[in-house]
Amino acid sequence: AQKVTQAQTEISVVEKEDVTLDCVYETRDTTYYLFWYKQPPSGELVFLIRRNSFDEQNEISGRYSWNFQKSTSSFNFTITASQVVDSAVYFCALSEARGFSGGYNKLIFGAGTRLAVHP
Amino acid sequence: ETGVTQTPRHLVMGMTNKKSLKCEQHLGHNAMYWYKQSAKKPLELMFVYNFKEQTENNSVPSRFSPECPNSSHLFLHLHTLQPEDSALYLCASSQGFSGTGNTEAFFGQGTRLTVV
Numbered sequence: 001a002q003k004v005t006q007a008q009t010e011i012s013v014v015e016k017e018d019v020t021l022d023c024v025y026e027t028r029d030t031t032y033y034l035f036w037y038k039q040p041p042s043g044e045l046v047f048l049i050r051r052n053s054f055d056e057q058n059e060i061s062g063r064y065s066w067n068f069q070k071s072t073s074s075f076n077f078t079i080t081a082s083q084v085v086d087s088a089v090y091f092c093a094l095s096e097a098r099g100f101s102g103g104y105n106k107l108i109f110g111a112g113t114r115l116a117v118h119p
Numbered sequence: 120e121t122g123v124t125q126t127p128r129h130l131v132m133g134m135t136n137k138k139s140l141k142c143e144q145h146l147g148h149n150a151m152y153w154y155k156q157s158a159k160k161p162l163e164l165m166f167v168y169n170f171k172e173q174t175e176n177n178s179v180p181s182r183f184s185p186e187c188p189n190s191s192h193l194f195l196h197l198h199t200l201q202p203e204d205s206a207l208y209l210c211a212s213s214q215g216f217s218g219t220g221n222t223e224a225f226f227g228q229g230t231r232l233t234v235v
Contacts, residue, residue, distance in 0.1 A: 045226040104150035
């Protein structure tokens with residue numbers, strides 16, 4: 001069965017600190033996809049990144065970076081020089097591959113990590 | 120307009136009421152989803168519609184009844200709910216399988232439902 005574990009329930013940091021959010025996943029599929037979403041207080045989930053299982057390159061986007069380690073089944077997310085606007089709940093998610101006939105995306109979410117960045 | 124729009128944003132209903140949640144996506148996607156987010160559980164997938172056909176029902180009680188009249192609109196009809204059904208209900212859409220693999224789902228802001 002597929003499963004996503006985000007062991008950190010809440011993290012509190014002071015502005016400008018670096019913070020890493022952990023994500024560990026389980027799947028029997030050889031092809032799968034990993035995602036990170038941000039949920040600000042307004043409620044909607046904002047897409048941050050998608051990574052497929054064949055691409056283990058790390059990615060950097062501004063202050064955000066992601067470290068995908070297939071050997072440890074982890075897909076960790078680091079925010080560098082955190083800001084108050086980064087305060088939100090962050091979700092890691094996993095989905096299996098679907099067929100070629102225009103499939104859909106059955107996301108399995110972790111429990112989320114609530115990040116509080118204080119001035 | 121935003122990509123995925125949900126109405127109403129907040130809803131309070133009694134256990135004997137019937138109400139409906141509405142979702143509309145302006146992204147041209149083929150798949151639409153209902154997720155439930157309650158205080159003590161991770162986000163749970165409820166239903167998936169792909170090209171207007173229901174493809175997933177994640178053992179959801181029959182007091183929740185989805186409807187997808189076309190690829191842009193999704194409804195969740197509610198009747199005789201229980202207080203434990205109080206939650207944030209999120210709608211999402213996605214383009215489905217692309218040449219580079221599963222595409223990301225885009226979410227609405229959700230409907231905060233309280234059952235009294």
